[in-house]
Amino acid sequence: MTSLVLIVDDDFDLRDTLSDVLQDAGFAVASAGDGIEALDYLRTGERPAVILLDWMMPRCNGSQFRSEQLADPAIAAIPVVLLTADTRREEKMAELGVETYLAKPCDRETLLAAIRKYTPT
């Protein structure tokens, strides 16, 4: 059975590429352009094994998304991998209750390893 990854990123090109990479590696992929779309998906769509979350997005950013997610018991347990170019990662991760982050630019192997941590092989 293929594991589903939800990609949340406002940048179309990056979202598209992440989707290509993950699909090539055998994952199923769903994508959202910001936190609001992501929450909509989580409440109505198929439950993903892991969420790949961008930090900076218009409307509803990574931090706002994460607080909403944690406040909703139905989806709070879904693990999150943070994707950010920001240098204050530790601070941000503690704030969001996130264990794994990827620094931009990241290579394919690191990306796949981070996602596989949360998906059954």
Next chain:
Amino acid sequence: MAEERARQLQLLTQRLASALSREEIGNVVIGQAHEYLGATASVAYFEALDGTMCLAASRGVTADSIRTRAILDLDAPLPLCRVIRTGKPLWLRNRAEILDEFPDLAATTESAPLEALAAIALHFGEHTLGGIAFSFPRPMELDEPTRSLVTTFALQCAQALERARLYDQERRARARLEILADTSDRLSKAQLDLTAVLDTICREVANRMPESCTVNLVPPGGDTLELAAVHHIDPEAEAGIRATLNDTPARIGEGMLGRVAETGQSMFVPIVDFQAMLAATKPQYRPHLERFPVGGILIVPLRVADRVIGTITASRHPSRPRYTVEDHRLLQDIADRSAFAIENARLFQAEQHARRLRDDFLSIAGHELRTPLTALQLQVETLRSAPAIKPELLADRLNKTLRHVKRLDALITQLLDVTQLTRGRLALTPERVDAQQLAFEIVDRYREQARRASCEITCHGASVIGMWDRSRLDQVITNVLGNAIKYGAGHPIDVRVAREGTHCRITVHDRGLGIDPSARERIFDRFERAISDRNYGGLGLGLWISRQIVDALGGKITFESKAGVGTTFDIALPLGDV
């Protein structure tokens, strides 16, 4: 008798030696002479700082008389007035002599009989410092030794007054220097924190020249004086002043503050027309003003070179002593010292702001470059790791890769543009360009991105040909359209190109977030953007670059915006020599 006169003089000298104020001097001289001469009424009038002759000491004069004659009308037909006017003493030995000189005194209302009178001016060098007068209940000899004694009393009194004046002047000069030194010292300690600098100035002035001080500053490029700091020795009065002034900012050229800011000339109002001031105050603040009335006002300009950067106002209650010319000079001295401290702090703040913007920009630039770089890296790695890839899929992946490269190139071009534009003017290559055609091409280029953002773009207008730099004009329209899609996602966008006389007008109208009024001033600034929290991508340079280009093309770029309704950017370009 001669011995007694000598003793009197010795006593007077002794007593005057320790008299340092005008009141003390008056009391020593009048008290001693009154008693020794056996006068019924004795008075001393000394010249005040404002030039009037004020009652300084008296004996045997009714309280009513003291009140009505506190200030001497020098034109009145009275002995002391004449003495002060002419400088010649009067020795009137009996009633006949008195009435001969001053017939009006026949009807005098003084209760004591007036049978003899002596009056003499107080001279020091060329200057008349006042006069003393004594009246007697019986005819007096007023012989030479008595006249000589009174004359000596007057002379001693004048000398003591001059000594007191010098002492007072010295004391004031010292206090003035102390205030200035203190102000300078505190200003240097306040260093470059503008709030601290202003607070220091206000406190210093309000405490040293009670009771209130306000500092108003003209923001760079502004036309209104803004309240920057206020201090009053009474906190309740301070709160009222703050509320009143915050609510009624003075425009340059209008009102007292505005005139000082416009002309650079100070305003010195020792006695304020309070009723007029009350009438000019908004009704809701009148009760406060009535509770804390203003008697005197001093307004001085804060000058840096020949610019006026603001004003300092000192004011006080009517019950306090009037402001003097010296107070005025002191406040201007304080203002001159403060102006430089304020200007330095302002420059420092502007510099800090610029540095913060640059730091933020570098961090944004890093982020912006990393996003396409991440996509590029991942795409290339995927291609490398794929064991076998179908040709059509390969073409698709290579196209995506190329798009990331182009995006990186566009970002780098923007960065290089900034460097070029900062160094000097843009080099333009004008050619015949159809603005409509160009705009439509750009819209076509954006179709895919617009579709993803759920924006439907509609083009209107007709062909307009002008002489412009094609790639630079492309850049401007691209920037404005890109913003419309970014901030107007989910709503339609209209692009319009039309000829208006000798100009071409290109408008891009979105129905998005709109630009916050507080951000409108600076959206064309470098490294600025209206959406502050950086959640929207981009370098925040697009509009700045666009404006530089439009300026170089001799045109104008403006916008109208309403929060929540949308924004219309308007680019007007001269057609040039087609």
